[in-house]
Amino acid sequence: MLKRxxxxxxxxxxxxxxxxxxxxxxxxAAIIKAAIxxxxxxxxxxxxxxxxxxxxxxxxxxxxxxxxxxLKLDEIADWVKKQRDLYKEYYDELKKVKAVIAxxxxxxxxxxxxxxxxxxxxxxxxxxxxxxxxxxxELYYMQKVYEGMLDETAKNVDLLTLVVKSxxxxxxxxxxxxxIDRVAAQVDKIYDELSSFNRENKxxxxxxxxxxxxxxxxxxxxxxx
Numbered sequence: 513m514l515k516r517x518x519x520x521x522x523x524x525x526x527x528x529x530x531x532x533x534x535x536x537x538x539x540x541a542a543i544i545k546a547a548i549x550x551x552x553x554x555x556x557x558x559x560x561x562x563x564x565x566x567x568x569x570x571x572x573x574x575x576x577x578x579x580x581x582x583l584k585l586d587e588i589a590d591w592v593k594k595q596r597d598l599y600k601e602y603y604d605e606l607k608k609v610k611a612v613i614a615x616x617x618x619x620x621x622x623x624x625x626x627x628x629x630x631x632x633x634x635x636x637x638x639x640x641x642x643x644x645x646x647x648x649x650e651l652y653y654m655q656k657v658y659e660g661m662l663d664e665t666a667k668n669v670d671l672l673t674l675v676v677k678s679x680x681x682x683x684x685x686x687x688x689x690x691x692i693d694r695v696a697a698q699v700d701k702i703y704d705e706l707s708s709f710n711r712e713n714k715x716x717x718x719x720x721x722x723x724x725x726x727x728x729x730x731x732x733x734x735x736x737x
Contacts, residue, residue: 538634540662545630547669548623554676555620562613570606612679615688619672622696626665629703633658636710639733645720646713657709661702668702671695 640646640654675683675691714734721727730736 541630541634544662544666544669545627548626551623551669551672551676552620555616559613559616562609618692619675622699623672625699625703626669629665629706632706640713643717643733645717654713661706664698664702668695668698
């Protein structure tokens with residue numbers, strides 16, 4: 513009787529643990545997605561501010577050029593000598609601001625791909641859990657693979673956050689570009705791995721269909737043509 517009770521408890525534990533971990537992973541994914549959203553919002557705000565700065569600098573540059581156009585020829589040489597440094601300052605600052613905006617847009621692009629990763633993980637994992645062609649052990653393995661991808665994604669979000677904050681610190685452009693390039697490569701790699709992993713599991717499910725109708729159900733579930 514005792515052995516039977518222990519066996520039942522073990523079966524229940526094996527069933528409940530994956531479900532509990534799946535819920536935990538879903539919560540982790542939501543937290544990561546919220547963090548990505550904060551990065552995107554922060555970048556959008558920074559882009560807006562920098563674009564406003566560009567407009568101001570361009571207006572100042574235009575005003576400078578208009579003033580120059582109104583001067584007489586004999587006044588231009590003397591005026592240019594006095595204003596050359598100021599004009600150069602406007603030009604250099606405009607160049608810096610545009611470079612920073614380019615950084616911001618790249619960071620936003622990376623963050624948006626991370627959102628795509630989270631969305632694809634959530635939607636596909638939900639379908640796999642409904643698929644009767646997978647065993648509990650296989651679903652548990654899938655969940656562990658997803659957890660590894662989510663952990664790597666969280667690390668990349670932290671790095672993106674660091675880069676966004678770096679624009680108000682002393683981080684060099686070289687270091688900033690290095691981090692952005694590394695994160696971009698990692699995000700692409702994780703997204704490709706996710707797509708490949710999901711595709712393989714869909715094909716596996718289809719191969720286990722035991723009738724034409726069953727195969728049609730699987731194709732409909734995953735949008736396979």
